[in-house]
Amino acid sequence: MAKVIHNITLLIDKTEDLENRSRRNNLRLVGVPEKAEGPDAPVFFETWFRDKFGASSLSSIFAIERAHRVPFRPPPPGAPPRPVLLSILHFRDRDAIMHKARDHPDLFIEGSKISIFPDFSATVQRRRARFLDIKRRLRSKNVQYSMLYPAKLRIVLGGKTQFFDTPEDAVSWLDQQDFRSPVDEDRG
Numbered sequence: 001m002a003k004v005i006h007n008i009t010l011l012i013d014k015t016e017d018l019e020n021r022s023r024r025n026n027l028r029l030v031g032v033p034e035k036a037e038g039p040d041a042p043v044f045f046e047t048w049f050r051d052k053f054g055a056s057s058l059s060s061i062f063a064i065e066r067a068h069r070v071p072f073r074p075p076p077p078g079a080p081p082r083p084v085l086l087s088i089l090h091f092r093d094r095d096a097i098m099h100k101a102r103d104h105p106d107l108f109i110e111g112s113k114i115s116i117f118p119d120f121s122a123t124v125q126r127r128r129a130r131f132l133d134i135k136r137r138l139r140s141k142n143v144q145y146s147m148l149y150p151a152k153l154r155i156v157l158g159g160k161t162q163f164f165d166t167p168e169d170a171v172s173w174l175d176q177q178d179f180r181s182p183v184d185e186d187r188g
Contacts, residue, residue: 019121025094026119029084033110041067053100063089127151134170141179
């Protein structure tokens with residue numbers, strides 16, 4: 001029985017990995033008002049990215065293969081809009097968009113703030129969401145961090161890099177750090 005469970009776990013892990021690999025060139029845009037993209041969503045978003053980030057920051061063959069809303073019924077009035085999924089033809093353009101989005105924190109379409117994320121499976125999104133509280137704490141202390149695939153937190157503090165597989169380990173480590181500046185110690 002243990003071997004069967006082990007084999008099932010392996011197959012689930014492989015399926016999860018394949019799903020995320022198939023999404024590698026995808027982006028998830030949150031906050032785009034319903035119907036803002038019009039009848040030709042790929043062309044709308046290609047034009048929008050070129051206008052926002054400059055054509056020179058994207059390759060000469062930049063193209064969006066597919067663009068569509070997450071397939072749910074349109075939300076009722078007053079509800080947040082459905083996310084938009086984009087399939088970018090070349091991974092370099094996808095990476096360029098992600099880097100430029102970090103440099104432009106104020107992206108808007110029709111007055112609505114837009115957030116751009118990599119598109120991961122629901123399982124990976126849940127694993128990453130567990131780190132939200134610790135990431136807020138790190139931002140409040142101006143500590144540099146990043147998330148590595150699938151859900152590993154990398155923290156750089158004082159020239160040293162730490163990696164954490166669970167938010168609990170990261171919180172424990174953060175609680176042990178001394179964030180007093182040398183100026184504070186002189187006043188003490």
